[in-house]
Amino acid sequence: MTSPRKLLTLESLSAAVTDIRVPLLGSLSVRAAEVQRELQEGAVKPFEELAACHLGDPHATGQRPCTFLRQVAALCSYPALLDSDVFPEDAKNKAKAIMRTLDGGSVGSYNPGYTSQTLPRKIARFIERRDGAPCDPRNVIVSGGATEAIVSVLALVVNEEEPLKTGIMVSAPRCPLYPDVIAMCGAVVVEYELDEERGWSLNADNIRRSLSAARRRCQPKVLCVINPGDPTGRVESREGIEEVIRLAAEVNLLLFADEVYQEDVFGAGAAFHSFKKVLCEMGPPYSEQIQLVSVNSISKGVFGECGLRGGYVEFVNIDPSVFEKLYVLKSFNLPNVLGSLALEVLVDPPQPGDPSYGTFIQERQTVLSNLAEKARLTEEILNRAPGIRCNPAQGAIYSFPRIEIPDKAMKLAEARGMEPDTFFCHQLLEDTGIVLAAGSSFGQAEGTHHIRVTLLPPVEKLTNILKKIVEFHGSFMRKYS
Known part of the structure; x- marks a missing residue:
């Protein structure tokens, strides 16, 4: 034999x-x-x-963990601590409110309702406060961190039955995750250079040149932008974001905004502008036509909770039937509940007058x-x-x-x-x-x-x-x- x-x-x-x-x-x-x-x-x-x-x-x-976040996580993980005098009342109230929405009141449950319905509503309110524009909770999906979200979303745009491979545009330099994710999806990396002479800013002319050259070997569909920048530390100006939105409309690209560092802005005169906010303020036809996907995470920003793993994706002007397929795909990999409740603290932190507000700020x-x-x-x-x-x-x-x-x-x-x-x-x-x-x-x-x-x-x-x-x-x- x-x-x-x-x-x-x-x-x-x-x-x-x-x-x-x-x-x-x-x-x-x-x-x-x-x-x-x-x-x-x-x-x-x-x-x-x-x-x-x-x-x-x-x-x-x-870096020390956020006290309020860890208090809420501890209380939800071990509810007996609610009887302790060590924890402030707002942390206890937050933990109790979260546990009321959990199946069996436990972080040990799968809790699909919390991650697919309860938390997206709170994320949507956070986005509305940030951008001053409406956000439908049905357009928000909770993920087990930004990496998982990036992998899931980019996989959706690849159609292997098309004659040309899908091209996904990423900056040079960029987070090294992207080329590997794109390769795993069966797509083609299309690099465009950031402008080092202008502080690593986005450069629409560079994007156009890369796009033109790429069309000989693939079908570019997605333009990825990381803001604030990894590894450059650049915080893109509002004018730069508007220019990229106009370009995406001109050449028909889906915009993918990696905004996981949005809380980490410290440069003099620098301010974070989300792509969603700028797109909405530009108004029609851009606000009605441009397809945008954006991601955020607790791994970066001021929390830096790399181990808990929690993030979200927002879809703008995307056919609901498309991200309903993503819901199905993600049902095989439910978000981590501790990471998700940490994400809730990110989007709904202590407010002025709360006992923990001073320490949090x-x-x-x-x-x-x-x-x-x-x-x-x-x-x-x-x-x-x-x-x-x-x-x-x-x-x-x-x-x-x-x-x-x-x-x-x-x-x-x-x-x-x-x-x-x-x-x-x-x-x-x-x-x-x-x-x-x-x-x-x-x-x-x-x-x-x-x-x-x-x-x-x-x-x-x-x-x-x-x-x-x-x-x-x-x-x-x-x-x-």
Whole structure:
């Protein structure tokens, strides 16, 4: 009897799966883990510990959780705490109100009614307060975080029966999640460059050029915009958003607005404008014709609850029968209830006069003030160094400075099968223990090289990291020039 052919092998996988790249850091992640292990085993290094400055995980870098949110989550998880005098009355009242809407009063139930009906109504009221425009709760779907929402929505626009593959336009730079999601959906990535010379702003001419070139190989359907920007820290102006809306109407693209950092706006003069708000204020024909999908999440913003997983999607001018299919698809993966009730705190926080209001506002302002100070320090320290140029960050939790890399280093990187900025980050890791993300993971204009620096470490630690980056870059330039 001959052995049966194995059905699940690397060769049996679809191109949509095999084309997915390694995670954000790739080889850097592997080496950082090795270095950490070597340090634990007593190896002698030029540094005593790794300094992580690459990931957008606020709580992992020391940010304190929102007190009110955690109180409500604790009370809902263990209702016996309602008898405790430790918790303020508004947290208890919030928890009781949530539990009345849960099946059996328990976060341990599936609770489809809470996530598909009760919570969308509260999210809709939040959107109306934010935008000053109506929001139908039936157009809101709760998800288990922004990533799940992005995967679900982009999958809806792909029709494999069409002669040309679906094209999905994403910025360069952008969150590295998008190319992999697009590949998994069987679609084609269409990059458009942000304007680094104008602070990483949207540039309609760049979008048009990319769109024109892409139509030779695919059918572009979706224009994705991340605002505030990951990894750029850009908060887009109202004028820039209007220009993109007009362009989408002109060339018939669905707009996908990734707005997960909307709470993280701290730059002087910067203000968050949702695409929904601008679209409605522009009025007909745009407000009636443009199809818009927007996402928000508790993982980012001032809460930074990356572990609880909760988000929502709003659909504007979308045929209800389309996102009814999404409801069916999502019925296989119900949202996490703890993440969902944390999302409720995001959209319905303590109000003036409530016992928890003062603490809530103070904690929120502390997060934003710290981000503003760290963004200022990052720009100031990095721009002192010859060969580094750093645009100001106005929002989100990152900065994306450009670094100069000598020809000799670029040739060495090529010989090792690395991008030049990845090679730089590897050398930085070995010499200083600092872990950064290379700009090539995010997309960048040809001939430019960047690094993503997270603004999350405490001020003193981040200051030391930035100074070491400057010092190392100087020695790197001398070594390879």
